[in-house]
Amino acid sequence: MxxxxxxxxxxxxxxxxxxxxxxxxxxxxxxxxxxxxxxxxxxxxxxxxxxxxxxxxxxxxxxxxxxxxxxxxxxxxxxxxxxxxxxxxxxxxxxxxxxxxxxxxxxxxxxxxxxxxxxxxxxxxxxxxxxxxxxxxxxxxxxxxxxxxxxxxxxxxxxxxxxxxxxxxxxxxxxASASVGMIVKLKGRNSHSAHPEAGNSPALAMSKIIVALERLPDAMKKFTLVTVIHAKLGEINFGTTPGEATVMATLRAYENETRDLLVTYAEKLCGQIAKEYGLEVSFDYTEKFAxxxxxxxxxxxxxxxxxxxxxxxxxxxxxxxxxxxxxxxxxxxxxxxxxxxxxxxxxxxxxxxxxxxxxxxxxxxxxxxxxxxxxxx
Structure with missing residues (x-):
């Protein structure tokens, strides 16, 4: 040149x-x-x-x-x-x-x-x-x-x-790997923070999901990686027990099929934890890369x-x-x-x-x- x-x-x-x-x-x-x-x-x-x-x-x-x-x-x-x-x-x-x-x-x-x-x-x-x-x-x-x-x-x-x-x-x-951004939303029930037993906080379920998602690749035969990138519990209000929570994670694998299988397992895992705590759970996805x-x-x-x-x-x-x-x-x-x-x-x-x-x-x-x-x- x-x-x-x-x-x-x-x-x-x-x-x-x-x-x-x-x-x-x-x-x-x-x-x-x-x-x-x-x-x-x-x-x-x-x-x-x-x-x-x-x-x-x-x-x-x-x-x-x-x-x-x-x-x-x-x-x-x-x-x-x-x-x-x-x-x-x-x-x-x-x-x-x-x-x-x-x-x-x-x-x-x-x-x-x-x-x-x-x-x-x-x-x-x-x-x-x-x-x-x-x-x-x-x-x-x-x-x-x-x-x-x-x-x-x-x-x-x-x-x-x-x-x-x-x-x-x-x-x-x-x-280069396939990946997708997973958004897990948990819905429980608010209550006064003086009476947490009257509500259903997703705090424990959220904590379990954060730990469990990052350990999920241990059960996979092929390379996968889950990185929790964000989590939010309720709103900043000291008088209220939280009723909602969100966990965001990036799921990766070398192949599209393995990534999709990882997503399936992640949904099942989150669903089981949500059920254990009597919570509603829903999923959204963003930034999907082949x-x-x-x-x-x-x-x-x-x-x-x-x-x-x-x-x-x-x-x-x-x-x-x-x-x-x-x-x-x-x-x-x-x-x-x-x-x-x-x-x-x-x-x-x-x-x-x-x-x-x-x-x-x-x-x-x-x-x-x-x-x-x-x-x-």
Whole structure:
């Protein structure tokens, strides 16, 4: 990548970093991306895809496959704690997951495609909304406009702290876990706190559920994880015995089927405890992520690209515990999600001190460009 292109992408990344927007609210971010692409000869631009999403299509002259390269538009509801001149201007919001860097990489791919379009097939650059909540990929796929760009292959990367800079982290099959947010609501009966025996407090049941849910994976044959992330008992009123309680937990597994089985067991467990204490129980679910599976053929394109570029490659054996909604594309498309090492000393993702290293931009662009070369030239 020449100095001019790198400077342009680095400046753009820092601009995106200053104005993060939360999932589903990325209107200004989408406008900035659209403005970046205004001088790039795109064959087709799709706006408002799955909400605020954008897709830029580059057509080849000969028939061939459709490949999709995806990045994320959204930031996080986390206050940034960096000492940098381009600190987030949006209070309580930040790009401490590196989506600003991922957008810069896909934008860099746009610059390359402006110089050399695909010879055959077509390349789609997707800027997807709402990855952090697990809603964006589903919204894009459900959008009728997506049918016009449905891909044969889909590729994405995620920067990974605690791995060497520029290292490619790759795996066939399951790569990132399936997960879901579970909300357990218990309903008992309020009473005066001077007469707790007249009511039915869910306090003990809630305590048991918190402990039991986190121990539930011990009974599972395959890897699962339950993390209780929030609990609430009644309201702050010293004269009243609580009548309601809520427990929230994230349930994870390497496969969608195992996650669903874990949900079934968790519901039975909570139901039994609620019954023991004479309480009503109900369940809600949010932030559902499908497992991300790397197709062997798509994996081969990525692995070959890393070899051609002479990049250090780590072939991991165990899937990552975190989730990525890119997994939804896996059900209908040959997908590859790989990691790009962002430094051994880099703060972890979602930590307030995280900042995407600009020197990764050319590496990400080169990886995707090599894949395009194999598929479209």
């Amino acid at each position: 020449d100095k001019s292109s790198f400077a342009k992408l680095s400046t753009f990344r820092k601009q995106l970093h200053q104005y993060p927007e939360l999932s589903g609210e990325e209107k200004e971010t989408a406008k900035r991306v659209l403005d970046f692409f205004k001088d790039i000869p795109v064959d087709k631009t799709i706006q408002n895809l799955g909400g605020t999403g954008l897709a830029f299509v580059f057509e080849g002259k000969e028939p061939g496959p459709t490949s999709l390269f995806r990045c994320e538009l959204d930031g996080l509801p986390i206050k940034e704690e960096n000492n940098i001149p381009y600190l987030s201007n949006n209070s309580g919001k930040s790009h401490v997951c590196g989506h600003d860097g991922h957008m810069a990489i896909i934008s860099g791919l746009g610059l390359k495609l402006a110089e050399k379009k695909p010879a055959k097939g077509r390349v789609v650059l997707l800027f997807q909304p709402a990855e952090e909540t697990g809603e964006g990929a589903q919204a894009v796929i459900n959008d009728k406009k997506y049918e016009t760009i449905r891909a044969d292959y889909a590729f994405a990367l995620h920067n990974l702290p605690r791995y060497d800079m520029h290292q490619i982290v790759i795996k066939k099959g399951a790569f 497992a991300t599976h790397n197709d062997p053929e798509a994996w081969d394109y990525g692995n070959t690209a890393a070899k051609k570029l002479g990049l250090k490659t780590k072939h991991v054996r165990v899937p990552f515990r975190w989730s990525e909604d890119f997994g939804l594309f896996s059900s209908s498309t040959k997908t590859l999600l790989f990691g790009l090492g962002s430094g051994k000393k880099q703060p972890q993702l979602h930590e307030p001190h995280f900042d995407f290293p600009d020197e990764l931009i050319p590496t990400g662009v080169d990886m995707f460009w090599e894949i395009i070369g194999q598929l479209h030239h």
